[in-house]
Amino acid sequence: MNTNKALFLDRDGVINHRIVGGYVRNQHEFVLHSEIIPLLRNARQLGYLLILISNQQGVGKGIMTLEELEHVHEHMQEILASELDGKGLDDIKYCTDLASANSLRRKPAPGMLLEALSEHSLDPAQCWFIGDSASDAQAGRAAGVHTVLIGEHPAESADVIIPHHSGLFALIDLF
Numbered sequence: 001m002n003t004n005k006a007l008f009l010d011r012d013g014v015i016n017h018r019i020v021g022g023y024v025r026n027q028h029e030f031v032l033h034s035e036i037i038p039l040l041r042n043a044r045q046l047g048y049l050l051i052l053i054s055n056q057q058g059v060g061k062g063i064m065t066l067e068e069l070e071h072v073h074e075h076m077q078e079i080l081a082s083e084l085d086g087k088g089l090d091d092i093k094y095c096t097d098l099a100s101a102n103s104l105r106r107k108p109a110p111g112m113l114l115e116a117l118s119e120h121s122l123d124p125a126q127c128w129f130i131g132d133s134a135s136d137a138q139a140g141r142a143a144g145v146h147t148v149l150i151g152e153h154p155a156e157s158a159d160v161i162i163p164h165h166s167g168l169f170a171l172i173d174l175f
Contacts (some may be wrong), residue, residue, distance in 0.1 A: 005126035007043045007158035012056040013132035023058035025068055027075035035165035037083045042172045049090040049120055059096035074122045091116060
């Protein structure tokens with residue numbers, strides 16, 4: 001697919017249900033937010049790459065291993081492929097650094113987004129980042145992409161605020 005636009009997605013709280021105060025450490029703890037599927041399907045049909053951008057400091061904290069994280073992502077890809085005509089996400093970017101590391105890749109820094117923009121020759125003005133925390137919107141804005149936050153956030157936090165996953169389908173009109 002030759003495209004210069006992407007839909008970037010945070011994982012926990014956007015693609016799957018967040019474990020409050022914890023981490024998705026294995027495939028049994030990964031529970032898909034099914035409301036995301038119509039949006040992903042439509043974005044792909046419109047030529048958007050689908051790219052994960054996720055902080056995963058559970059690895060950095062020693063709560064889970066890199067291998068366990070990769071198994072969770074493999075499981076996620078299998079589920080998404082079954083819902084999206086045989087293909088999961090186009091790319092997965094994650095940062096295992098601790099928040100205290102001041103990493104340029106870890107959100108709210110835009111490093112993972114900038115890597116993806118460069119690697120896939122994307123036009124930031126044609127890209128959207130959907131997240132559920134202020135750090136997602138901060139990273140998106142720093143990378144020059146449009147931002148969407150799910151949940152209760154101040155109106156100025158992102159370009160678009162969606163109170164619940166049930167409102168995600170309305171985003172299709174923005175693409």
